[in-house]
Amino acid sequence: MNADPSTRGRGREAGWGGASDAGPAHRSVAEVHPDSRAQPAPQVVLVGRAMATFRMALIQLQISSVKSDNVTRACSFIREAATQGAKIVSLPECFNSPYGTKYFPEYAEKIPGESTQKLSEVAKECSIYLIGGNFIPTRYNEATYIKIHLFDIDVPGKITFQESETLSAGDSFSTFDTPYCRVGLGICYDMRFAELAQIYAQRGCQLLVYPGAFNLTTGPAHWELLQRSRAVDNQVYVATASPARDEKASYVAWGHSTVVNPWGEVLAKAGTEEAIVYSDVDLKKLAEIRQQIPVFRQKRSDLYAVEMKKP
Secondary structure, three states: OOOOOOOOOOEEOEOOOOOEEOOOOOEEEEEOOOOOEOOOOOOOOOOOOOOOEEEEEEEEOOOOOOHHHHHHHHHHHHHHHHHOOEEEEEOOOOOOOOOOHHHHHHHOEEOOOHHHHHHHHHHHHHOOEEEEEEEOEEEEOOOOEEOOOOOEEEEOOOEEEEHHHOEEOOOOOOEEEOOOOEEEEOOHHHHHOHHHHHHHHHOOEEEEEEEOOOEOOHHHHHHHHHHHHHHHHHOOEEEEEOOOOOOOOOOOEOOOOEEEOOOOOEEEEOOOOOEEEEEEEEHHHHHHHHHHOOHHHHOOOOOOOOOOOOO
């Protein structure tokens, strides 16, 4: 993804990519191994292309202030997940640094860079598809996913946060293909926007992954509710990877990394502590649900539509 010339030094919250100048950016990094750029998808996929079950893992990492330690420990957990049969693994939001706008300049790095190199190496070593959570880049390439919706909220007496003070929003979608299914990516606050998930479903995604760090105000109210809503609305699997909770941090993450199936059932859910969450993703179950309740065929395109403005 090319840098937006209008960013004026602000970063962008995104997934990793490659080589255009930008200010410090908070990015969600999707390291996919082997390389698989998504091809044009049909508007709606009613039946899973691969009638198979595969295991995915969510790493709920305890984040420290030492970037190198975070990356090393993340790689260790990735290896452990692979030994347990995980084929798709996701790290949490901001996996290599504390979360907060004051940390972005200090922890920023190029993409490709030190962290992405380590993730790429471990993904290849383990022969897995790795979603690298998100982190703060100074340079990135066109394969990078940029967070589309910035986290700007004000809940009086509880929490105020303005990502737009330091970050710029992305303007494109991100999907990738695996031998199992097509995957759509979002970051944290993106999960609140039903249209993004609908676009991904239209593009043939059967699994949506959101590295995210909800807080102690929004987490108990909306974290699971939003995941189940996106899963049922679009008849897809939804997975969220959160950092572990650190009560001493300036921003306290909710935790509870979760996998939800297309029926809205919670298949696996972490507590607040550091953990690896495993779940089997059953694409046959997904296909059955879409056949039993065929909402894609029943949509009234003569009355309404959700459309992409950009590819």
